[in-house]
Amino acid sequence: MVESNQSPFPAHALTVDVVLLTLCDGELCVALMRRDKAPYEGAWALPGGYIHVQEDDSAKAAADRVLQEKLAVVSPYLEEFGTSSGPTRDPRGWSLTVVHFALVQHQVLSHEVKLFPVEHLPALAFDHKEIIGRVVERVCNKASYSSLPVFLCGPEFTIPELHAVYETLLDEAIPLASFRRKIAELGVLEAVPGKTKLAGSFRPAKLYRVARAFQRRLSVQSGRF
Amino acid sequence: MVESNQSPFPAHALTVDVVLLTLCDGELCVALMRRDKAPYEGAWALPGGYIHVQEDDSAKAAADRVLQEKLAVVSPYLEEFGTSSGPTRDPRGWSLTVVHFALVQHQVLSHEVKLFPVEHLPALAFDHKEIIGRVVERVCNKASYSSLPVFLCGPEFTIPELHAVYETLLDEAIPLASFRRKIAELGVLEAVPGKTKLAGSFRPAKLYRVARAFQRRLSVQSGRF
DNA sequence: TCAATAGTGTCTATAAGACACTATGCC
């Protein structure tokens, strides 16, 4: 941050975008909205907007505000992904967007929002298709060494449910017995005493939740368990 | 990126900062420069500067320009770390900086630059101390599952040298025999035919380099091997 | 009792750590 001889407030746009991911019917989906203004009026786009320097205490706070205002979602997990910037990604001129991603349980969203499987995206505004691709790659990758996927489940979930989430993200079969062992030895999850979930005419599965000691670490840290 | 009713060019600063890391005498060090202007005139700070929308094709390009102009370094590895933003980190008002990190072999730098061990930093301008702490944590963490540390060595290096780099970053003893096995089975490194490095009056070590097939993947991808 | 999935225990295969052993340079 050593200054140059540059004007301190050059002509550029500074925005945030949010890639909200959730699982519907075993598919990873992203929340998109139709743009109501030019450029790309009517096209599908990531929810986002300008950073409001009067009210946003950080880029992440701006992303949180966008989540609440546009998607009516309070996400248990919101992480900065990185930026996308340059002179051509927005036809109006040089722009930089700070991309965030949120992981939520499948839920009813604002009626202006639609979920699309990440494998079948419509035409998108700006460079949003590329951004989504990069975010999905990162999230799937993180699944292989972190407990991030628990945020795609609700606050309580069964081991077979969580197992299915991991298999979807990693796109490979994971031995269920090994998965249970791993979960048990990591100690991040704890059984909810006495609670089970019945899914058919067969033995119900125990419900689990993130152990108290790990709750803060998981949502604050971006690290591994 | 759906617009709000906000002015498109509000009063904020948009900068890049570069955390250049290298190893000197077995210690991880960061390159710092003295600020020549207010605020924090005379204080140590990360090399950085405003993004020049006329010439910088992206935030990363701006970081690369800063590396070349201020540090006279062409780094083999430059990665975006993330952003730091808010109304208070710069006394002049709301600012956002896109932080990058570069990993280089120990080398002679511009005489305005000084290397400080990351464990013994001087007082720093802005929130640079916190930024360095977060970057160092990420880089050390990445060492545990990626080949990133090879960039702290030169283009050719011995296995014992690389081993020492990993031990420094991870701050723990790594069995050398296991380390060799791992290197061998990953296949990322190849011996430079016939070349060895003599370090004393004892058997010289073979020199290795990143195998051609991995060179692009390592410098482009931020992933694991 | 059967169907269907939840959950456990055990055997096997693979990979990592421990460590002894050999190799090779200079003196």
Added chain:
DNA sequence: GGCATAGTGTCTTATAGACACTATTGA
């Protein structure tokens, strides 16, 4: 040949996959 470090081979231990077995529910 001795010293110091480079590099290899082998034994042991920890961990993951395979898979059989038991558990529990509704019908």
